[in-house]
Amino acid sequence: MTEQPTAPIARAWRVALEHIEARLLAGDLGPGDHLPPERQLAADLGVARSSVREAVRVLEVLGLVRTATGSGPNAGAVIVASPEGGMSAVMRLQVAAHGFPIADVVEARLVVEPAIAAHLARRAERDLRQASALLDAMDVPGLEPAEFLALDARFHVALAEASGNTVLSATMAGLRDSIEGYVLAAVPNLPSWLATSARLRAEHRGIVRAIESGDGTDAAQRLHAHVAGYYAESRITSDTNDTTR
């Protein structure tokens, strides 16, 4: 009795994934380091290369590694730890699969974004130059709604990035990316794009002004009204994404 054929209680790809996670936790691997070649990792762990590939694929989608073919220092699987992609992927797919209702994503923005704005206002250090530059770009006349909304989305993410907090930035990016398609699809619901875009621009300026003046309560209230106002006007939360009724 030396090795029953019924061995793999733990699935092979999970063995590979947990092995890599353990090496990350131990500090054995860090950003910039290369993962061992797939063939060698498979041999070391006693699993097939295809199982290792499944683990690496997960890490790639989660934004932990970047893979490249060829040879040299830029090739192979390199640990990058860029969370935006992973957060966006999980939120976007959960919205697509109806795990996250659109209304919950919108409500989460209404809870989180004002809190970030108030947090920014309270902080001593904050870099709002990127956000301000985006506001200037949105003042260019004749922008298409899609262009304007792309800048708008980047502005909201830039506010989170101004905090210098990677978790808040990635979360905001995920919240935004997950409903991007639905926001664009709801533009025709607006009674007047010109009026709405002008109002959004003014509100953006007011938000930045409130943050810069250090008035966290005012900044939070303005952001809440800004987000809630737009979603109410474009009627996104009402009946989009509901194919079951």
Add this chain to the structure above:
Amino acid sequence: MTEQPTAPIARAWRVALEHIEARLLAGDLGPGDHLPPERQLAADLGVARSSVREAVRVLEVLGLVRTATGSGPNAGAVIVASPEGGMSAVMRLQVAAHGFPIADVVEARLVVEPAIAAHLARRAERDLRQASALLDAMDVPGLEPAEFLALDARFHVALAEASGNTVLSATMAGLRDSIEGYVLAAVPNLPSWLATSARLRAEHRGIVRAIESGDGTDAAQRLHAHVAGYYAESRITSDTNDTTR
């Protein structure tokens, strides 16, 4: 010239992933539905089964599908859309890979949790029974720190769940899971576990009381002080998880 050997600009597994995402978005697939068998999906898309498996593996880790062997209605890949696992996985691995510094996770809690508490206090409907039950469980004398902290973590997640918002719940669960190990490791830093646990219990009661009385500002302040106080006392943010210095 009929089919160059240099064809795959888009990687095969991404073709499969985007195909499934498109069917989700179109409402063609939803929670409870079965994905086509891997072999058939591979044949339909013109890719190898291993490539389909990589896509399914990603969906599984992201909490979108559950796979089971065998035959019958419970076998195969079923869409489940349970976001907690995916959010926890991405945050936990990002923390492990130093993409999310511990300090940023803690700060994110300090920003998000008080906002959720205030949101709860403002809402008319909220179900705090689960949270209260956990507080009762934490009053049992003689709990080990690990047991107490497990209940504590569930209490904080239960507060988010009381909002009924899946996005907020999953985000809080992810924030909590990602630093669970570091919280446990920092228990010895506490000057007195008995004093600390007694204080935490009292603060929890105060938070719930503030929420139930509808005082959002008070609830937010109490939650901020509660989280900040514990992290300061256990000195988690200072130098844990930093293997580079």
Add this chain to the structure above:
DNA sequence: GATGCGCATGTGGTCTGACCACAGGAGGAA
């Protein structure tokens, strides 16, 4: 006719081996 059991079937899980495209570097030729 009702009942119980065993095997055919279809599913995911894994492994093996092979080939391709690619990028870099070593080594030889000019």
Add this chain to the structure above:
DNA sequence: TTCCTCCTGTGGTCAGACCACATGCGCATC
């Protein structure tokens, strides 16, 4: 010394095979 050309190692993909498993059909039995 410089340039060019293969060789090498990497990920990306495919094909085919086998296994474990859970179901459910169909046959034999009562």
